[in-house]
Each structure stands twice: as structure tokens, then as C-alpha cells.
Amino acid sequence: VLYDALPPEIADETFAQLMGLENEVFxxxxxxxxxxxxxxxxSLLGCKPSIITLLxxxxHHTIVDYDRDNVTExxxxxKKTMKNKGYDGIYFVGPAGTSGMSVWWDRSVFK
Incomplete structure (x- = not known):
């Protein structure tokens, strides 16, 4: 679509800029x-969630500096970040084995 709507040189430059955002944004x-x-x-209601589900x-095992508040170094x-935030959880691997679903619950609510 980009190449249909723009001249080739502008489309190339636009595409390169969008791909450059990949590391910064996506x-x-x-x-x-x-x-x-x-x-x-x-939340806007003034409370944190008791249950979180992710599809x-x-x-689950991806290592990143998740903590912007520097609570951890x-x-x-x-998984470890969620535990540090007070959540326990379980991961269900999907049929393809590359992704799945996780359910997290607040330990202070569900003991």
C-alpha cells in the first residue's frame, strides 16, 4: 500500500524510518x-488488578530491564518481575508451542 500511494524514493525513505522505530517502540x-x-x-478507579490474563x-522467560522504578537492579x-510486583501465575503453552496464555493473581488477595 505504501508503494502504491507514494513515489518509490519517498516510500523507501518512509519504510526505512518506520523500520527504525522497531527497536525504539515495538x-x-x-x-x-x-x-x-x-x-x-x-487503575483509574484507584486499585491494582487482582487477576491479570495475557493472551x-x-x-515468560524473556530477560529485560522491566523495572523502571529501580526497585530491582x-x-x-x-515471571520474576511479576513475582516482585506481588503476583503469582501460571503459563499455558499454546498448540504451536511458541506462545500461549498466562494467568496472574495478586498474592495478597488470593492466598
């Missing part, structure tokens, strides 16, 4: 901390 190193922040943070989940897995 890579898990960039998105992971934002996801953790969003799913474990306080197409494929980052360095890189750790998504």
Missing part, C-alpha cells in the same frame, strides 16, 4: 516495561 525491550507498568499499575503470551524475566 521491540520487547521497549514495550515490556510499558506493559508491566500498565498491567500492574493503579498470545510468549515472554538489572535485567530479569517477566
Amino acid at each position: 521491540s520487547w525491550n521497549a514495550r515490556g516495561p510499558r506493559v508491566i507498568e500498565k498491567i500492574t499499575g493503579t 498470545e503470551y510468549d515472554v 538489572g535485567d530479569e524475566t517477566f
